[in-house]
Every structure is written in C-alpha cells, then in structure tokens.
Amino acid sequence: MHGVSNESMRKRRRGAELEAALLEAAWDELVAVGYERLTYEAVADRAGTSRPVLYRRWPSKRELVLAALRHRTPPLPDAPPDTGDLRGDVLALLHRVITRMRELAPVREVLAAEQGQATELSAYLAARNQGPGLTWMRTALERAARRGEIDAPDALPDRLVTLPVVLVVHELFMARRTPTDADLEEIVDQLFLPLVAHQLGQHP
Template sequence: MAEKKSTRRRGKALEDAVLSTVWAQLNKVGYEKLTISDIATLAGTNKNTLYRHWPTKAVMVISAFSKYGPEIEFEQPDTGNLRDDLFGLFAYFQNALKTLTTGMLEGVLLDRLHDITLDRVTASLGERSEDNRFAKIMLTILNHAADRGEVDMANINSSLIGLPLVLLASEILTKGGLSDDAVDQLVTQILLPVYLNSTHQH
C-alpha cells in the first residue's frame, strides 16, 4: 500500500496559507475579533506552529498587510523648506491611514506599542521594504534641511528622527485618526520648533 503523502504545509506554502487567511479574516471580522485559534483552523495548521513564526497577533497582521495590503504612493518630500517637507510627510501618513480601518491599526499599536518599533507598523503602510524605511525618509528630509542651514545634524539624535512616528501613534491612539488640524499643530507647534532649535544648541 502506498504511503499517504503528508499535506502539512511548510515554508512559503505555510506562510501564504496563513497570511492569506489572516487578511481575509481581518477584512471580515476586524482586528479585535481576529483570533489565533480561528486562523490556525482555517489555515489547516495549529497554534504552536503559528506562534513559532509570528509571536503575536499584531505581528501576524502586520505581515499580512505587508503582503496583501494596497500599495500607497509615496514621493520623498523635497519642497525647498523643512516646514513643507514635514507637511508632505504627514500627507502621506493621512493617505496611508485611509487604507486601514481605524480599529485595525489602533489594535496593532495598542498590542505592540511597548515591544515593537513603530517603524515596523508604518513600514507595512507603504512599499515592501526593510524596517528602517522611515528613518531613511526622515534622514533625507533633515539632510536637505541641513544643506539649507535650517537644522544642525550634529544635534539631531535618533529620538528626534523618530519623533514624527511617536506623534503619529499618539494621535491614532488618543483620537483615532489624523486630522488636518492635528497635522498643522504637530508640524508648526512641535516638530518645526524642535528641529529648527538644533541650530541654536552648543
């Protein structure tokens, strides 16, 4: 008698089955009602296998969105001044957020805010790319500003580079979105003064 072939999925086949299931369920029931047990059952695997590849639901959702979510057009802001470059960056964030249900993104942030870099979350909003995509975007914006004499990169540390992401997360968690008024306040009252002040530090 011929030995029965194993139907257990591995590698890319497992990843494709799981993430496609996650994406379908996410759109069907939303982030809060999405469970690891349901994903395991629907994808034909078990929870232990899922946890070996994706340690939390949030990581799984981020991976699914990176694979199946819509691409979002992004053009590096280079307007000739830091203020408008920052407005351009937040316009991208606003466009990206429109592709997500608030509940999904808010759930991911709440679940992972303390133990995952916000880069991982926002990287999934745009092009398929490495985790430090946002840092590269901000460095380009700030380097352009430095070339114009608006900022002093010697006084710009990693915390300041990541500040727009921190502010973005705060807006989503506390207000559920990113309004035009909020963008105006974040850019003109917080980010611009902080970055411009770098030229006055000794």
C-alpha cells in the same frame, strides 16, 4: 454558493498559492475580530482548510500574525517624500504617516498587546514604526541642511526630531481623530520649525 468543497480546495491549492490564501484569511480574521480573539479554527475556516495546515507553518499565533502582517503590509519606502524644502517634506511625511496608519488599522491592537515584549513580532512592529518616527525625519533634516535651510541637524535631539510624528500618532490613536491639513500646518509651522530654529540658534 459553496459549489467547491473545502476538501477539493485543499487538494487544488499548493505551495505559494496555498500560503497566500492562508495569510489572507489570517489578515481578514485579524481585521474582523482583533488580535486577542483571533483563533486558528476561525482562520482555517476562512481559508477552507484545517488547523494542522496552519500549525505546521506557524506553530504560534504570534508567528501566524507576523507572517500575515509581512504578507499584507507594503514595504516601507527607503526615504520620505522630497518636495524641495523642509516644510514641504515634513508635511508630506505626515500625510504619508496618516495614510499608512489608516491602511494598518488592525495593527493597533497587536501593537498594544505586544508592548514591552521581546519577540520577533514586537521587533517587526518597532521597525515599522521607526521609519517615519526618526529615520525619515532625520533624512528630511539632512536634506534641508544640504539645501542650506538649516545648520548642524545632528545637534537636534531625537525627541524634537520625532515631535511632528508623535503628535500625529497621538491624534490618531489617543484622540481618535484624523488631523486636518490645518492641524498639520500648525504642528509644522507653529511648533516644529520654530523649535528647530531655536535649538540651532537660527532666529529670523
């Protein structure tokens, strides 16, 4: 099965092709064993190369994992879905959060390990989380204000704005279950929208 030796692979691959292979191997190892157990030796073995090849590019495990995350995770969209009304926007946004969390399941352990650390890796993870948690929700609320659904969205506190996403992430990470459509509708219809209306004094 191994008709091509590691040595011939090292000779053939260069530049971007080699780097992509190394980062794919790092991602696969992260998925297989997790952040804490990931080693340069195992990644090098997966990639059919040597540890010095990895160390020259990424001197620390944090740098290697950060590069693998950047290589493998798609860029965050600039804005949440636009469905034409606030309720639809928030539901669509929550569905996107669930999909993204599933795609990035190996990142959970990295998040836990990097919590409270002031590193480039922790900053990257924080930026990834901020999009759906606050920036996207603010965008959805600003759209709703332009459509005349709500007034003065800037008056809403951040804790209220991020409530739907926080509840979904709690279900995924802490309760270890994926919220159903009914769960999402309950969050939006019975918690979020009534609280927004109360905060803004927009009672039916």
